[in-house]
Amino acid sequence: MDFSRDFIALACAKGVLRFGSFVTKAGRNSPYFFNAGLFDDGASFRELCGFYARALRAADVPCDMLFGPAYKGIPLVAGVAIRLAEDGVNLPFAFNRKEAKDHGEGGTLVGAPLDGRVLILDDVISAGTSVRESVELIRAGGAVPAGVVIALDRMERGKGAQSAVEEVRASFDIPVIAVATLDDLIAYLGDSPELAANLDAVQAYRDTYGICSPR
Ligand SMILES: O=P(O)(O)OC[C@H]1O[C@H](OP(=O)(O)OP(=O)(O)O)[C@H](O)[C@@H]1O
Numbered sequence: 001m002d003f004s005r006d007f008i009a010l011a012c013a014k015g016v017l018r019f020g021s022f023v024t025k026a027g028r029n030s031p032y033f034f035n036a037g038l039f040d041d042g043a044s045f046r047e048l049c050g051f052y053a054r055a056l057r058a059a060d061v062p063c064d065m066l067f068g069p070a071y072k073g074i075p076l077v078a079g080v081a082i083r084l085a086e087d088g089v090n091l092p093f094a095f096n097r098k099e100a101k102d103h104g105e106g107g108t109l110v111g112a113p114l115d116g117r118v119l120i121l122d123d124v125i126s127a128g129t130s131v132r133e134s135v136e137l138i139r140a141g142g143a144v145p146a147g148v149v150i151a152l153d154r155m156e157r158g159k160g161a162q163s164a165v166e167e168v169r170a171s172f173d174i175p176v177i178a179v180a181t182l183d184d185l186i187a188y189l190g191d192s193p194e195l196a197a198n199l200d201a202v203q204a205y206r207d208t209y210g211i212c213s214p215r
């Protein structure tokens with residue numbers, strides 16, 4: 001997307017995208033990591049939500065409401081709903097608790113009742129567990145998953161030869177939209193003198209775990 005590079009630049013400038021040695025949820029040793037929790041001030045978080053809103057508009061996926069899986073999806077879904085409302089699209093939103101509340105209103109769902117076509121907003125898809133759980137919650141509530149929007153598609157293999165993102169698309173027959181992809185990150189590293197030293201390690205990682213090897 002034409003704004004993917006701006007998003008990568010923001011993530012690098014904020015230290016949300018870091019380079020070094022990190023272990024992913026899948027147990028892979030990755031030379032880069034995207035920690036969305038580091039969009040930790042009002043201005044950068046507002047920008048992040050603006051990128052989601054732009055990706056959503058560009059993809060034009062029909063939906064009736066938004067859902068954010070706990071925990072990182074929670075501020076995200078609220079922030080993106082605000083950005084969309086500012087642009088004249090006022091959508092209901094909901095999120096879940098990781099542990100059910102046993103007093104007061106109780107339960108695991110907070111916000112608007114699940115209804116109609118529900119778009120899931122999360123930061124990354126790693127093995128797809130969080131999206132699968134969200135789809136189960138949405139269906140159990142009598143609604144229909146409409147798609148997923150994430151910040152970064154790491155373009156790496158899931159359980160089989162497909163990427164985890166492709167597995168989610170195929171299993172649930174829904175679109176998965178990413179603000180930026182590993183390809184965008186690699187292009188950015190190549191053009192960025194202060195970060196270009198990380199390029200070889202990132203490309204080697206893609207050669208090992210990636211879904212394509214365009215070199
Ligand atoms: O595709 P997956 O294998 O599920 O990995 C991606 C999920 O992992 C992280 O959430 P996590 O549940 O670790 O916790 P957090 O949101 O509470 O940080 C991330 O925010 C995604 O929701």
Ligand SMILES: O=C(O)c1cc(=O)[nH]c(=O)[nH]1
Pocket residue numbers: 023024025026032033034035036123124125126127154
């Ligand atoms: O695969 C993961 O666990 C993972 C990778 C990444 O870049 N960011 C993240 O939050 N999780």
